[in-house]
Amino acid sequence: MSLDRSLILVALLVFGIWACNVTSRTLNEETMLQKHQQWMARYGRQYKDDIERETRFKIFKNNVAYVESFNDVGNRGYKLSVNEFADQTNEEFKAIRNGFKVPFGLVSSRTTSFMSGEDQGCEGGYMDDGFKFIVNNKGINTEAGYPYQATDATCNTKKESVHAAKITGYEDVPANDESALLKAVAMQPVSVAIDAGESDFQFYSSGVFNGSCGTELDHGVTAVGYGTSEDGIKYWLVKNSWGTSWGEEGYIRMQRDVEAKEETMLQKHQQWMARYGRQYKDDIERETRFKIFKNNVAYVESFNDAGNRGYKLSVNEFADQTNEDFKAIRNGFKVPYGLVSARTTSFMSSEDQGCEGGYMDDGFKFIINNKGIDTEAGYPYQAADATCNTKKESVHAAKITGYEDVPANDESALLKAVAMQPVSVAIDAGESDFQFYSSGVFNGTCGTELDHGVTAVGYGASEDGIKYWLVKNSWGTSWGEEGYIRMQRDVEAKEGLCGIAMMASYPTA
Secondary structure, eight states, X not given: OOOOHHHHHHHHHTOOOOOOBOOOOOHHHHHHHHHHHHHHHHHTOOOSSHHHHXXXXXXXXXXXXXXXHHHHHOOSSEEEOOXXXXXXXHHHHHHHHSSOOSOTTOTTOOHHHHHHHSTTGXXXXXXXXXXXXXXXXXXXXXXXXXXXXXXXXXXXXXXXXXOSBOOSOXXXXXXXXXXXXXXXXXXXXXXXXXXXXXXXXXXXXXXXXXXXXXXXXXXXXXXXXXXXXXXXXXXXXXXXXXOTTSTBTTEEEEEOSOOOOHHHHHHHHHHHHHHHTOOOSSHHHHHHHHHHHHHHHHHHHHHHXXXXXXXXXXXXXXXXXXXXXXXXXXXXXXXOOOOTTOOHHHHHHHSTTGGGOOXXXXXXXXXXXXXXXXXXXXXXXXXXXXXXXXXXXXXXXXXXXXXXXXXXXXXXXXXXXXXXXXXXXXXXXXXXXXXXXXXXXXXXXXXXXXXXXXEEEEEEEOTTSOEXXXXXXXXXXXXXXXXXEEEEOSOSSTTOXXXXXXXXXXXXX
8 A cells, every 4th residue: 555645754753763973085075184284284173093083073163163164254342263172172272271169261260279189180269269278378479380280289388488479468349340340440350250151152253252151160260351342332351371372362352341141031931931932850959940931042142133144043942951961862873853753762772772873773673573563642742761662553544655864965865765755864963053943044053963863854045046955853832933943055066065065864655
């Protein structure tokens, strides 16, 4: 019995697609390899083996794509650059450069003293404790005289006895008062703690920074001055500790006199919780999720304020999840999560690696061998590893006799296939822009690390002439355009945007 188009859609939506790391050496890839080699030469980077080199190259590639995508927008007040941190994930960067309470690299500061003598060594500490140490030690050495080692150690009292500078006390600037901070900075440099955990901070290059950031203080810097840009934006002049290749010769201009929105943000979070029925087990979890929510809202608003992208983001039901949380829950598996009428339980219980995922072709084979597949309503998805319920699996809402793989890295071949029926495709859906996608033709930053399965159900062109794939996702109708996303089609890369043309297949009657 042949399958009509609607039954094919039912069968397809049974499972999406599951990731596999596929290395494709296109011309684009070769160009990126050259960029990586040039970058390694510039910053003297070496890797211990080919495995590390390949891992770092993938990270580098994603970071370059992010930086170029950001700068292509063109109307932000600041620019990013592919700097010496370009082979580090944002999580690695924060762990190495931030995450400490010590005020790293204040002008001529001696951080080794604080780390060896006070607080929690490489785990960090508070700047006031650092000042107390200098007072009690009757001074502090220079960076040249007692170099920073970035390791826990006991204090070298001999080196510490050489004093290049000393203080008799310290003053705290009134909290949450930029006017008070202005008065203090007008008199001398001031140690300040900031939230420097976002990618835009990692790759900041120039301009007045007004990007996405929260108030999770994780890095120490020095406010050394203030001013106003040519276009009238007030800023703080801040000295960082990441070397002169970062930012404006080691400095960053950060927007000044911004509006505080903490109370408004609390209200937004409460409204969001009510809308999506979110509850937390205790105040600790609530506070943790609020901080994540706040950072995500800032990112979404900052993105949309740019105003000249082809798509928009929204504060959707995933707004209290970090991007890492989101990928672990929604992506990173090869199992097809709950597409409409999808019967994922069958694959998870009977084929591949359960919750660890599998390949779409194996899913098709299961349907063939099982002589059909049940509906989602008949055999609900449990999101847990289990053995197959053969009684429920014997009820068949649809069946197939075979499947076809679409030629890889060929959007024209994919177009022909989608013209005939919906097609299962694998994509890289790991970036924040995908997590919060709301509307428009998506052309944002993404790589080819296939980690999520969706269904290409059609194609078209937007009013401004941008060709797109119409793609059905599995994250509910509150995500995207009623559960769908339009992804740019006919891009330069043979793999397609986010790798959409790399691994595609469809069932046959």
